[in-house]
Amino acid sequence: MDFEYKIEGDDFTNAGAASSAVKKMLNQVGVRPDIIKRTVVALYEAEVNIVVHAYRGTIKIDIDEEKIHIRLEDEGPGIPDIDRAMQKGYSTATPRVREMGFGAGMGLPNMKSNADSLVVTSEVGKGTTVEITNYFN
Amino acid sequence: MESFHHALKFKYDLCMGCSHCTSVCPTGAIHVEKGHPILNPNRCIDCGRCYLACPVNAIYIEQDDFQTIYNYKYPVVLIPSIFSAQFPETINQCAILSSIHHLGFQYVYETEKSVDIVKSVINKQVTDSGSMKPIISTFCPAIVRLIQVKYPSLVSNLLLIKPPLDLTAMYIKKFLTEEKGIPAEDIGVFYVSPCAAKIAAIKSPVGDEKSPVDGVLNMNYFYSKVYRVIKQGVYKLREENDFHTLSKKSILWSLTEGEINNIPTGRNLAIDEVHNVSQFLDKVENEDVKNIDFLELRACDQSCAGGILCAGNRFLIAERQKKRAQKSPDEVLPEDNNLLNYKDYLVENIKVGKVYPRSMDKLDDNISIAMRKMKKSYEINDSLPQVDCRICGYQTCKALSEAIVNNQATLKQCFFVQRILEQTDRLTTTEAMNIIKAVWGDKKLNKDSIKSLNLE
Numbered sequence: 232m233d234f235e236y237k238i239e240g241d242d243f244t245n246a247g248a249a250s251s252a253v254k255k256m257l258n259q260v261g262v263r264p265d266i267i268k269r270t271v272v273a274l275y276e277a278e279v280n281i282v283v284h285a286y287r288g289t290i291k292i293d294i295d296e297e298k299i300h301i302r303l304e305d306e307g308p309g310i311p312d313i314d315r316a317m318q319k320g321y322s323t324a325t326p327r328v329r330e331m332g333f334g335a336g337m338g339l340p341n342m343k344s345n346a347d348s349l350v351v352t353s354e355v356g357k358g359t360t361v362e363i364t365n366y367f368n
Numbered sequence: 369m370e371s372f373h374h375a376l377k378f379k380y381d382l383c384m385g386c387s388h389c390t391s392v393c394p395t396g397a398i399h400v401e402k403g404h405p406i407l408n409p410n411r412c413i414d415c416g417r418c419y420l421a422c423p424v425n426a427i428y429i430e431q432d433d434f435q436t437i438y439n440y441k442y443p444v445v446l447i448p449s450i451f452s453a454q455f456p457e458t459i460n461q462c463a464i465l466s467s468i469h470h471l472g473f474q475y476v477y478e479t480e481k482s483v484d485i486v487k488s489v490i491n492k493q494v495t496d497s498g499s500m501k502p503i504i505s506t507f508c509p510a511i512v513r514l515i516q517v518k519y520p521s522l523v524s525n526l527l528l529i530k531p532p533l534d535l536t537a538m539y540i541k542k543f544l545t546e547e548k549g550i551p552a553e554d555i556g557v558f559y560v561s562p563c564a565a566k567i568a569a570i571k572s573p574v575g576d577e578k579s580p581v582d583g584v585l586n587m588n589y590f591y592s593k594v595y596r597v598i599k600q601g602v603y604k605l606r607e608e609n610d611f612h613t614l615s616k617k618s619i620l621w622s623l624t625e626g627e628i629n630n631i632p633t634g635r636n637l638a639i640d641e642v643h644n645v646s647q648f649l650d651k652v653e654n655e656d657v658k659n660i661d662f663l664e665l666r667a668c669d670q671s672c673a674g675g676i677l678c679a680g681n682r683f684l685i686a687e688r689q690k691k692r693a694q695k696s697p698d699e700v701l702p703e704d705n706n707l708l709n710y711k712d713y714l715v716e717n718i719k720v721g722k723v724y725p726r727s728m729d730k731l732d733d734n735i736s737i738a739m740r741k742m743k744k745s746y747e748i749n750d751s752l753p754q755v756d757c758r759i760c761g762y763q764t765c766k767a768l769s770e771a772i773v774n775n776q777a778t779l780k781q782c783f784f785v786q787r788i789l790e791q792t793d794r795l796t797t798t799e800a801m802n803i804i805k806a807v808w809g810d811k812k813l814n815k816d817s818i819k820s821l822n823l824e
Binding site: 254259261267268 | 521523655656729731732738739770
């Protein structure tokens with residue numbers, strides 16, 4: 232069963248719409264609460280990333296009996312060095328941004344720790360694709 | 369899994385089938401059939417929004433027969449401190465207390481007597497780095513149930529300790545048997561409840577086998593009974609006044625911020641009113657808000673001052689309660705509050721058993737059937753008008769689509785679908801009428817007065 236959500240860059244107020252919808256669906260299917268929580272946290276982090284960094288994006292959600300697969304594709308600046316971005320604490324944020332409590336360099340690592348599988352591919356100047364898979368058992 | 373016990377009941381003879389209760393329910397627990405509300409016991413959390421919304425008082429809150437207090441040689445009444453704030457300021461505490469004794473109670477206690485003990489346990493948990501954050505208070509039983517049904521992943525954040533009500537009741541029993549030598553079977557502890565949720569929690573405690581409370585009375589009922597005695601002036605004025613043995617903070621405990629104002633460290637938030645709480649818990653579940661140590665969540669606006677069984681205006685009750693707190697001591701010593709001498713016993717028994725998630729959204733126990741039902745319900749929902757008019761008897765179009773996949777409703781219950789079907793000759797007007805009657809009953813659709821109205 233698949234769903235699609237559109238997401239706009241800069242639209243902070245609506246970030247989280249896909250996470251909330253996914254939460255409801257997984258509850259309806261009867262997925263274990265801790266797995267729902269992990270999935271929602273990873274997806275929310277990814278949603279916010281699009282809002283902050285990209286121009287716009289699409290979220291495709293595919294749920295079957297064993298797993299949920301989420302693919303977030305955005306049009307945006309892309310990530311030059313994915314390996315470094317996956318490291319805890321690595322951040323491109325300026326000191327000013329950090330002072331305000333953002334850009335701690337935990338976005339991708341946090342996503343990773345809440346996903347059974349996380350695949351990030353990116354092309355600088357074009358956009359980033361994030362794929363999150365979580366299994367129900 | 370056994371259903372929750374509910375203190376909220378419908379009186380069908382008074383109900384006029386308006387469905388206001390359906391629309392305000394925070395968990396979508398009510399739908400309409402044959403002109404009357406039907407409660408889904410697995411969804412209802414006894415928050416009482418429906419009770420407040422009902423225009424004809426067709427919802428009542430069950431309580432024990434007052435006469436049962438006389439089954440005990442020593443009837444004891446346990447009242448929340450908010451009780452005395454129901455009365456006009458001209459009525460003093462002594463008159464209230466004396467009148468309660470006049471009604472037949474041998475002992476009168478306020479539930480907040482044990483707040484100092486609860487407080488110390490909460491503080492310990494908040495500073496304990498090993499505990500799951502945010503710690504969520506279990507003071508309000510409607511919130512505990514809300515989390516069980518709507519936020520199952522947050523169940524493990526609930527602070528599994530007994531509320532002051534249970535601890536004080538335990539103390540009373542121990543004190544009266546051990547110090548006064550009264551046989552346990554002669555003691556009947558009756559709680560005067562400001563809400564339905566606390567009654568439901570006493571009748572089927574969450575995470576606990578049996579409540580130490582033997583009976584419950586509705587606060588608005590008890591208020592009237594006591595007020596009558598005061599007005600008639602038939603009571604004998606007593607010398608002692610057990611009401612003055614509470615600390616400032618204990619008195620403020622059941623008001624909004626009552627719990628968090630006692631926690632000296634960490635980031636702690638208080639949120640009242642069940643829809644506000646829901647909105648906030650959505651954020652907590654997404655980890656949109658992080659680094660919160662303690663959450664005080666209450667189902668009623670103004671917390672217990674806004675309890676659905678309170679007799680007065682919630683803002684005035686809160687005001688009176690604060691005034692009383694101002695006049696109360698910061699600290700109460702064991703010589704003024706004997707309960708504190710039982711601290712070790714109470715702390716030892718403060719834990720409650722495990723609380724389990726019981727998601728209300730699950731469409732089927734079998735995951736592949738649930739998948740199929742979910743898919744179908746989304747397809748159905750896409751074809752519904754999204755007006756949420758409730759003419760089908762359900763709270764929202766989405767709720768109808770879920771009821772359809774569970775074979776509890778049909779698509780033809782939708783007013784818009786009916787019109788479309790009639791136009792394409794797939795449904796006759798008589799059939800449509802019968803479907804609407806099955807939801808709203810015959811009465812609403814047999815109005816002769818409308819037939820005689822001039823519609824031009």
